[in-house]
């Protein structure tokens with residue numbers, strides 16, 4: 063396309079990893095335009111509606127003119143208090159609502175801004191690969207240098223902290239970790255978290271722990287908080303989200319908790335960039351945290367059923383090496399021999415009208431995998447399995 067503005071976008075934008083999904087996006091648009099019946103299990107966005115009592119709380123609050131004005135940067139005291147109470151009852155960790163809690167316009171925003179609050183140009187952030195893309199883009203925007211930590215199956219998708227390049231480590235100031243993990247679905251044992259804290263202490267790192275899926279454990283699995291580890295408040299900031307837990311992705315509400323200095327640094331960036339969360343949404347957040355446990359359990363039950371249908375179904379089709387995820391609403395699947403991540407994704411789309419996400423989109427070490435999001439009803443998963451069976455039998459070829 064001709065460039066009419068007369069200059070290119072900033073060099074920092076040019077430093078982002080290349081966008082790998084153009085071809086997949088194009089095919090998906092084409093298929094939709096042709097009216098084909100697409101089963102979209104690509105994006106991690108809940109299909110279940112936000113529970114109605116949360117919507118009611120928003121409706122009530124939206125009628126109060128006090129909520130129509132600019133919100134406080136640091137969030138309403140009532141929201142910070144509700145977060146502190148929720149956190150203590152869930153994790154047995156006490157937080158100071160004034161200094162150790164910061165509401166966010168979705169946790170993505172806080173995660174992406176964190177490097178800007180910590181890094182000087184040329185300083186390093188340690189980032190899991192595969193991983194949630196904002197770790198990397200936030201680092202690049204801050205003029206920082208991403209140092210990628212491979213998450214490999216042979217190490218249960220935990221980074222090998224002993225294997226990080228010494229020169230990079232000397233310049234490193236922060237490490238992103240995310241468990242339960244997107245996209246690999248791995249969960250971190252406490253021993254690893256303790257090791258990560260010791261490592262952070264030894265190397266002077268801030269630990270930025272993304273706990274977006276902490277409330278999405280199956281069969282009673284309750285993921286631990288990083289702040290539950292003795293001494294973690296000295297260097298950890300933990301990111302939480304209401305998005306997945308309460309089917310609230312579009313509402314944009316999450317929060318950071320932990321080390322008071324890290325919270326203050328991030329708060330300073332934010333007070334210069336945004337003006338807080340719409341207060342009616344904050345009130346809805348208070349309601350979700352105070353009264354949402356039962357609904358969250360119901361939502362989780364739905365994902366658990368879907369997970370069982372998908373994984374047992376794929377195993378029956380001969381995909382025996384698929385792990386049953388203990389948390390998150392994803393399944394992380396090795397591609398069959400002879401395919402790349404991209405090739406299997408395109409095959410599913412072309413021959414079965416099924417959208418999945420190729421693993422390499424989350425980083426080079428995601429190659430060899432694809433991710434299925436459990437965000438369609440059970441019957442649709444069943445149908446997807448039937449379509450996959452047809453491809454396997456070679457009966458689904460389209461011209």
Ligand SMILES: *Cc1c(COP(=O)(O)O)cnc(C)c1O
Nearest residue numbers: 168169170194244274303305316
């Ligand atoms: C979905 C997700 C988030 C955050 O979502 P928000 O809607 O911005 O709160 C954060 N981290 C990971 C790994 C996610 O998958």
